Amino acid sequence: MSASQQPAQEWWRRAVVYEIYPRSFADGxxxxxxxxxxxxxxxxxxxxAVWIAPWYPSPLADGGYDISDYRDIHPIFGTLADADAFLxxxxxxxxxxxxxxxxxxxxxxxxxFVEALRAGPGSPERERYIFRDGRxxxxxxxxxxxxxxxxxxxxxxxxxxxxxxGQWYLHTFAPAQPDLNWGSTVVRREFxxxxxxxxxxxxxxxxxxxxxxxxxxxxxxxxxxSEDLKFDSAGWVDNPHWDVDDIHDILREWxxxxxxxxxxxxxxxxxxxxxxxxxxxxxxxxxxxTAFNFDYVHSDWxxxxxxxxxxxxxxxxxxxxAPATWALSNHDEIRHLTRFxxxxxxxxxxxxxxxxTDVELGTRRSRAAILLMLALPGGAxxxxxxxLGLPEVEDLPESVLQDPVFHRxxxxxxxxxxxxxxxxxxxxxxxxxxxxxxxxxWLPQPESWDLLTVAAQDGRPGSxxxxxxxxxxxxxxxxxxxxxxLTWVPSTxxxxxxxxxxxxxxxxxxxFRCVVNMSDYPVPLAGRVLLxxxxxxxxxxxxxDAAAWLDEAP
Ligand code: NOJ
Numbered sequence: 001m002s003a004s005q006q007p008a009q010e011w012w013r014r015a016v017v018y019e020i021y022p023r024s025f026a027d028g029x030x031x032x033x034x035x036x037x038x039x040x041x042x043x044x045x046x047x048x049a050v051w052i053a054p055w056y057p058s059p060l061a062d063g064g065y066d067i068s069d070y071r072d073i074h075p076i077f078g079t080l081a082d083a084d085a086f087l088x089x090x091x092x093x094x095x096x097x098x099x100x101x102x103x104x105x106x107x108x109x110x111x112x113f114v115e116a117l118r119a120g121p122g123s124p125e126r127e128r129y130i131f132r133d134g135r136x137x138x139x140x141x142x143x144x145x146x147x148x149x150x151x152x153x154x155x156x157x158x159x160x161x162x163x164x165x166g167q168w169y170l171h172t173f174a175p176a177q178p179d180l181n182w183g184s185t186v187v188r189r190e191f192x193x194x195x196x197x198x199x200x201x202x203x204x205x206x207x208x209x210x211x212x213x214x215x216x217x218x219x220x221x222x223x224x225x226s227e228d229l230k231f232d233s234a235g236w237v238d239n240p241h242w243d244v245d246d247i248h249d250i251l252r253e254w255x256x257x258x259x260x261x262x263x264x265x266x267x268x269x270x271x272x273x274x275x276x277x278x279x280x281x282x283x284x285x286x287x288x289x290t291a292f293n294f295d296y297v298h299s300d301w302x303x304x305x306x307x308x309x310x311x312x313x314x315x316x317x318x319x320x321x322a323p324a325t326w327a328l329s330n331h332d333e334i335r336h337l338t339r340f341x342x343x344x345x346x347x348x349x350x351x352x353x354x355x356x357t358d359v360e361l362g363t364r365r366s367r368a369a370i371l372l373m374l375a376l377p378g379g380a381x382x383x384x385x386x387x388l389g390l391p392e393v394e395d396l397p398e399s400v401l402q403d404p405v406f407h408r409x410x411x412x413x414x415x416x417x418x419x420x421x422x423x424x425x426x427x428x429x430x431x432x433x434x435x436x437x438x439x440x441x442w443l444p445q446p447e448s449w450d451l452l453t454v455a456a457q458d459g460r461p462g463s464x465x466x467x468x469x470x471x472x473x474x475x476x477x478x479x480x481x482x483x484x485x486l487t488w489v490p491s492t493x494x495x496x497x498x499x500x501x502x503x504x505x506x507x508x509x510x511x512f513r514c515v516v517n518m519s520d521y522p523v524p525l526a527g528r529v530l531l532x533x534x535x536x537x538x539x540x541x542x543x544x545d546a547a548a549w550l551d552e553a554p
Contacts, residue, residue, distance in 0.1 A: 012264070012290055012379060013379065016047045016374070016380045017098065018047040018051070019053065019331065019382065019384060020035065020050050021331045022035060022055050023064070023420070023442065024421065025423055027434070031077050032082035033078060047382065047472065049095055050098070051098040051207050051381070055074060055100075057069040057072050059107055059176065061107065062176065062177060063402070065100075065177065067110065068107040087201060087202045096205070097205075098266070100209055104179055106177070107177065117161075124186075127181060129178050129179065130170035132168055134168050139165075139167075140157075143220065144222045146170065146220075146240075150405050151231075151405070151408040154172060156175040170216075173404070174408065179213070192254075204265055206268075207269075208267055208269045208288065210270060212273055213241065215250065217241070222240075242273075243271075243273045251287040252287055254267065255286055267288040268291060269288045269290070269291035276312045276313050276317070280317060283322035293309075296310075296327065301369075301501060302518060303502025307488070314484075323378040325378055326376050326381070327381035327383070328366075328382075331420055334392050337362040337390065338362055338391045340369065341357040364534070366389060367464065368516055368517070371514065374475050376486065388424070388452050388464060393419075396444065401415060424445060424452055426453050426456075427450070430446075462535070474530060478509070483508070485508060486506050486508060488505065488506050489513070501518030503519055512549065513552050514549055517546050517547070522544065523542050524542075525541065526540075527552040528550060530548075530551050532549070
């Protein structure tokens with residue numbers, strides 16, 4: 001067995017994974033050749049792997065999370081040959097590749113769903129999805145009260161082949177994303193074959209989309225929702241369509257299959273569930289390897305809250321022997337620079353207009369936040385563009401918004417397009433090298449991004465990009481960061497001061513210390529400064545909204 005095949009290596013335990021949203025990464029609509037040509041850049045960051053959001057054929061009703069063919073590449077991105085070339089090139093650059101596995105639902109344009117509509121009630125074709133007769137005298141009411149994550153009912157009524165209004169099908173997300181029936185062995189065997197298809201091509205792992213949605217409680221009983229029909233998966237326990245225990249059988253089957261492959265293939269779960277203990281169930285030794293940590297993503301800039309999440313995560317993961325992971329942003333969340341730059345930006349961005357973002361404050365906190373995240377034990381996920389300090393684009397005209405969240409909420413929620421605006425590479429005006437000069441990107445880039453491009457920050461001391469590179473380099477080099485330990489240091493803030501955001505202060509290994517100042521007061525630093533998020537003035541103090549890595553070894 002070669003070194004890369006030894007299970008003990010378990011690269012995913014401390015990997016930093018860079019998320020690529022292919023439509024917005026490079027070149028026109030983000031095609032795979034563009035992505036391949038930018039791999040050198042990705043490798044230069046010092047990350048270990050990339051996760052590619054869906055690249056499959058899709059009507060793009062939900063940004064590609066509506067797949068019509070699981071064994072091919074969307075023509076706007078390229079071909080299967082391009083994907084193979086990309087995989088080879090990524091591996092040559094020392095990067096592992098994780099692809100998206102969207103198994104809760106297909107596209108309504110998937111041949112299976114088209115056949116199911118044609119075949120009619122009671123057919124084996126309908127068995128692959130979740131079709132039911134409606135309630136009410138004429139079946140005019142949905143089969144139960146389940147809601148969709150994107151708003152409104154989770155059910156849509158179909159027209160039968162004879163032209164009459166007929167059965168209803170379940171969609172946890174948009175109507176263009178019918179839920180597959182994971183009680184069906186046909187569905188299970190098909191996904192095993194899909195997993196093999198990509199494992200055989202050399203992918204290093206899968207990101208499991210909407211994992212808690214895959215199993216439903218038998219009989220599909222009505223749900224009891226506490227707040228008026230709000231989709232609140234992070235708060236749900238005993239909900240009949242979320243985090244139902246049968247999911248774990250599916251995950252075990254996948255793990256068994258992946259373990260038959262060499263090369264330490266891995267799964268990361270997207271599972272927004274009620275707290276770290278429930279999340280840890282997805283990571284038992286015979287299930288998935290890691291999971292995104294949404295409690296961390298959703299934390300405020302507040303030391304007490306973050307410390308609770310960090311402690312809770314580490315304790316829960318330790319019990320199942322899984323590593324923790326951390327993330328600040330992804331393609332579904334308001335970019336963290338914007339969140340950190342406004343008191344109420346989580347809630348407020350749901351409505352339009354909302355309070356202005358303080359970009360300077362958001363940038364300062366984002367610089368501190370990356371030093372905090374990369375100093376924690378376990379793995380981390382970065383989202384393309386955060387290393388450039390990109391903010392959420394909050395003023396996209398409504399006419400360009402594509403997210404079904406915007407449309408299904410009839411404009412009440414702006415949706416997720418603002419974090420998906422194409423990357424700025426070079427130049428002083430859109431499209432900033434993303435696509436040929438003069439072309440319009442699918443979401444317009446701000447005129448003000450000229451100083452945020454890769455070219456503008458590359459090699460510039462003090463830029464966000466160089467801070468990320470320096471932190472990732474040190475994270476790899478420092479033996480102290482290799483373990484799973486973390487010891488808190490009591491706060492150095494004088495107790496008499498009114499606590500605002502607090503201080504996070506911890507040690508790793510024998511001599512590493514990380515101090516993050518979220519309070520309004522400077523705090524003293526002791527030890528040799530390895531890296532800091534702001535330029536320090538020599539006074540031995542760390543100013544507010546800043547972080548430092550220290551070497552305390554004698
Ligand atoms: C999670 C994905 O990240 C998101 O973009 C998508 O809308 C839903 N799952 C449905 O697939």
